Amino acid sequence: MHENLLRKDNKAPDIDTSKEENMGLLSYALNTFGLVLLTHAYVYHNKQSRKPLTHNHSVYSAYEHSLLPRATSAAPTSSSLLSSLNPKIDLPLDITIETLFSVLILCVGVVLGSPDLQPIQWRVWAGKLEREKAARSNEGGLVGNPYKALDERVGFLDIRAKRKEFAEWVREGDKAGQS
Amino acid sequence: MAADLLQPPSFLRPAETLSISQQAPHFFRAQRPSILPYPLSLLTNTESQGKWQTYENMLLACLRTGDNESAYVALEELTKRFGDDNERVQALRGLLLESTAKDNKDLEGVLKSYDDLLEEKPTNMPIRKRRVALLKSMGRTADAITALTELLDASPIDAEAWSELADLYLTQGSFSQAIFCLEEVLLVTPNAWNVHAKLGESIYLSASSTESDGDRLKALSEAMRRFCRSIELCDDYLRGFYGLKLTTNRLLEKLNKTSKPATASSNALAGDLAPPSLSSVQRLNELATSKLAEIVRRSSSGEKGWDGYDQAEVIAARELLDRDTQGVQR
Numbered sequence: 001m002h003e004n005l006l007r008k009d010n011k012a013p014d015i016d017t018s019k020e021e022n023m024g025l026l027s028y029a030l031n032t033f034g035l036v037l038l039t040h041a042y043v044y045h046n047k048q049s050r051k052p053l054t055h056n057h058s059v060y061s062a063y064e065h066s067l068l069p070r071a072t073s074a075a076p077t078s079s080s081l082l083s084s085l086n087p088k089i090d091l092p093l094d095i096t097i098e099t100l101f102s103v104l105i106l107c108v109g110v111v112l113g114s115p116d117l118q119p120i121q122w123r124v125w126a127g128k129l130e131r132e133k134a135a136r137s138n139e140g141g142l143v144g145n146p147y148k149a150l151d152e153r154v155g156f157l158d159i160r161a162k163r164k165e166f167a168e169w170v171r172e173g174d175k176a177g178q179s
Numbered sequence: 180m181a182a183d184l185l186q187p188p189s190f191l192r193p194a195e196t197l198s199i200s201q202q203a204p205h206f207f208r209a210q211r212p213s214i215l216p217y218p219l220s221l222l223t224n225t226e227s228q229g230k231w232q233t234y235e236n237m238l239l240a241c242l243r244t245g246d247n248e249s250a251y252v253a254l255e256e257l258t259k260r261f262g263d264d265n266e267r268v269q270a271l272r273g274l275l276l277e278s279t280a281k282d283n284k285d286l287e288g289v290l291k292s293y294d295d296l297l298e299e300k301p302t303n304m305p306i307r308k309r310r311v312a313l314l315k316s317m318g319r320t321a322d323a324i325t326a327l328t329e330l331l332d333a334s335p336i337d338a339e340a341w342s343e344l345a346d347l348y349l350t351q352g353s354f355s356q357a358i359f360c361l362e363e364v365l366l367v368t369p370n371a372w373n374v375h376a377k378l379g380e381s382i383y384l385s386a387s388s389t390e391s392d393g394d395r396l397k398a399l400s401e402a403m404r405r406f407c408r409s410i411e412l413c414d415d416y417l418r419g420f421y422g423l424k425l426t427t428n429r430l431l432e433k434l435n436k437t438s439k440p441a442t443a444s445s446n447a448l449a450g451d452l453a454p455p456s457l458s459s460v461q462r463l464n465e466l467a468t469s470k471l472a473e474i475v476r477r478s479s480s481g482e483k484g485w486d487g488y489d490q491a492e493v494i495a496a497r498e499l500l501d502r503d504t505q506g507v508q509r
Contacts, residue, residue, distance in 0.1 A: 039225045048349075126372055127414025133487045147371040150342045150364060154239075155308040158316045162243050169193040 027113030030105050037102030041095055191240075197241040203249035204239060207256070231260065238271060250275055269296060270305035277313060288316055304334065308343075315347065323347060338367040342374070345381070354385035369478045372413040379405035379422050386429075396433055400454045402426045403463070410470075417492050420470045424499060427464035434460060468503065471496050 119125040128135045129145045136144040191199070210230070236255050241250035254275055261268050276289045293310040296303055307330050314323035326343045331337065336456075345360035361378040368374065379402045386398035403426045409419035434457045475497050477485040 037480055081208065098380060122370065123412055123414050126412060127416065129487075130413060130417065131415055131487050132484050134484075135489065145373075147368060147373050150368065151373055151377075153339050153343050155305065155339055156312040156315075156343045157239070157274065158244055158312055159239075159274050160280075161318050163245060163278055166193050166243050167245070 023112055027109045027111075031113065032101045032107030034104075034106035034109055037098055037105065041098040041102060196240045196243050199237065200244040200246050200249065203241050203246065203253070205439045206233075207249065207252050210234075210256075230258065235267075235271065239274075239351070240275060247275075247279055260295075266303050266305045269303070270309050273306065273309045274315075277309075277316070283317070284405050286313065289313060292315075302333075304330075304337075306339065311343070320347060320351060321471050322349075333347070335363075338371075340365045341367070345377075347382075349381065352388075354381060354388065357381050357387065361456060370412055372409045372419065374410055375405050375409035375412065376416070376422055379409065379419075383422065383426055383429075383502075392433075392437075395428075396437075396454055399430050399433065400452070403430060403455065404452075407463070415470070415474060417471075417474055417488055417496060420467045420474070421496055421499065423463060423465035424471060424503075427460050427467060428503070430455070431457075431461050431464060468500065471500055476499065 118127060126145075186451070234257055238250050238253035241247070241253065254271055256267050257271065258265075263269075271363050273289060273293060277286065280286045280289060290310065290313055293306055293313065296306050296364050298311070307326070311323050311327045311330065314320075314326060324344065324347050326338060331340055331344065334340070338346065341360045341363045344358045345364070348354075348357035348360060358378065360379050361374060361381060364374050365371065365378065382398050382402040382405060386402060389398060403423065406419050406423040406426060410416050410423065413419065433458070434454075474485075474488065475493055478488045478493050480496075
């Protein structure tokens, strides 16, 4: 029965890697596109500003634009606190839509480009340790199997047996090399 | 490479140990302290978190490959840093003496030095453990067991020592004592999936040695439950699934033979569970077969993320599956 299983999906690894690359490319493209849109929205916004530009800081000028109506109005009808909480901003609709859309795209791009999540379930984490060599190394702050020390007890290391085992391995390696 | 150096070399295969010990001379030269005067030398300090662990592992790797000179250099550095009376350093020194001992007389001398150290300070745990290991290595298993039980009397939460004692009892064929020790290990580390599997294996072995039919059934179902726990704690655990397959095969034979299955527990007062039903054993057997087949398939086709299994274990699992299919065909 497992003979059949053996033959099935031998190609799986290739598909997996190409998929990962595609995802990386997609998130990269989305991020770039979103950033371009966001910058564009701010720059566009800037040009719409009725106030003469004193400096080139686009984000700051968006803030300035939001202050404009209050500065031009003759007398503030409500208290200054209320008006600062609820400023009357007359942004053109296309800028609003562009900004929201670019932020949405950026969100999707960042989520797609995020690294794989680490397992938080015990059995998944343990299974990963058993399955993968990479998960056992200390890289990335993950320590290897903490219970391995119960199988291979360093405190009770029988060094003479280990030496003998190693010497035998060397001798066998020599024999295999000669034949 | 640095990752390997932080793991004790007894976990590694001979080839990896060899490559580590071959780096040793170069490593020690690179780690030499700077010659600058005091405040400036702090700037070029090489002492990092993993440095001394690396030294210890280097020492163990060199001892294993027989490179005594490098091992001696490492031990000297460790002694310089932690002092001569540090217990861990003393144990490492004993390890060096043990591995360079020529004959039994030398070993007796090392044993005598351990006894002297323990006379001075009976709580010296690393040396007590070394003493047990040396007794075991000299073939005096009974003495080793006695020494180890004394150690455990003093420190009953030492999971490593309980595990070692279980191994010693297993070599003597005293299964019930070994099972008791492994249960003690599980009291300290209840989530250790490998200990659950080992306990299952020990109970399985003890089932083969019991005479009475009822006891054997009880032991087999107990072993099955232990293996189930180990795979509950660890996905795709080859050792656990192997054991589960083996025990359920035996259990199926047994349950098929007995005409009327016992549904009640044999001894409810002692907390014994009733033997599992035929259908659940069958389902577990099927699960173990399919899981083993999947592990063998993916590991031998070299799939990404499935490279961690020991090749010998994978081959053994494949043989078990082959034996099973042959039985079905006949």
